[in-house]
Amino acid sequence: MVRVRILYASEHRSTQEIAERIGTRLRTHRHLVEVLALDSDPGRKALGQADALVLGSAVHDGAWLPVAESVVRGGAVRLRQQPVWMFSVGMSAALPKPLRRWADRVEQPRIAALVEAVRPREHRRFSGVIRREHLDRRGAVLFRLLGCRYGDHRDWAAIEAWADDIAGQLKELPALGPAE
Numbered sequence: 518m519v520r521v522r523i524l525y526a527s528e529h530r531s532t533q534e535i536a537e538r539i540g541t542r543l544r545t546h547r548h549l550v551e552v553l554a555l556d557s558d559p560g561r562k563a564l565g566q567a568d569a570l571v572l573g574s575a576v577h578d579g580a581w582l583p584v585a586e587s588v589v590r591g592g593a594v595r596l597r598q599q600p601v602w603m604f605s606v607g608m609s610a611a612l613p614k615p616l617r618r619w620a621d622r623v624e625q626p627r628i629a630a631l632v633e634a635v636r637p638r639e640h641r642r643f644s645g646v647i648r649r650e651h652l653d654r655r656g657a658v659l660f661r662l663l664g665c666r667y668g669d670h671r672d673w674a675a676i677e678a679w680a681d682d683i684a685g686q687l688k689e690l691p692a693l694g695p696a697e
């Protein structure tokens with residue numbers, strides 16, 4: 518059994534629910550899982566207290582939410598020595614197909630820099646939920662002009678498959694001793 522801590526930053530809950538679903542799935546593989554919001558200074562301490570970490574954030578304006586970016590950047594040296602997985606929750610599935618293909622290929626530079634600082638085992642991108650009330654007027658106009666679709670774009674099968682994949686990799690970790 519591996520102690521896994523899942524830390525997330527979420528503004529409108531879709532990232533939180535993805536983190537919780539990953540946690541539920543890892544528990545079915547008999548891992549000891551905690552799911553915590555990465556929303557305050559204690560989050561920094563939380564980085565060190567598990568055998569493995571899964572870190573995720575909603576993406577706003579091409580970057581992780583500020584608290585997640587700063588906690589993860591601040592802990593990057595330590596994180597590089599731990600088994601870490603990262604995920605970003607954006608809205609590429611809300612885009613019309615040609616734009617989506619382009620968006621899925623393009624790395625957002627601030628996220629790429631964060632991933633490079635941590636060097637996780639893997640960084641996954643998922644789509645989340647986008648609703649009219651999440652956007653200001655300018656954002657909503659742009660959204661409409663680009664032909665985007667509001668809604669819940671989460672692909673739960675892909676999210677669960679990723680959690681299963683992580684669970685498989687956790688089994689390969691060197692013996693970690695009994696959980697406290």
Ligand SMILES: Cc1cc2nc3c(=O)[nH]c(=O)nc-3n(C[C@H](O)[C@H](O)[C@H](O)COP(=O)(O)O)c2cc1C
Pocket residue numbers: 526527528529530531532533575576577578579580606607608609644645646647648651652656
């Ligand atoms: C103000 C704002 C800015 C956003 N900027 C981006 C972005 O740059 N790239 C992206 O892929 N998604 C962007 N999104 C979409 C969100 O990442 C997506 O809705 C996600 O599910 C939000 O997660 P949350 O529900 O956990 O807050 C933005 C959403 C909002 C409200």
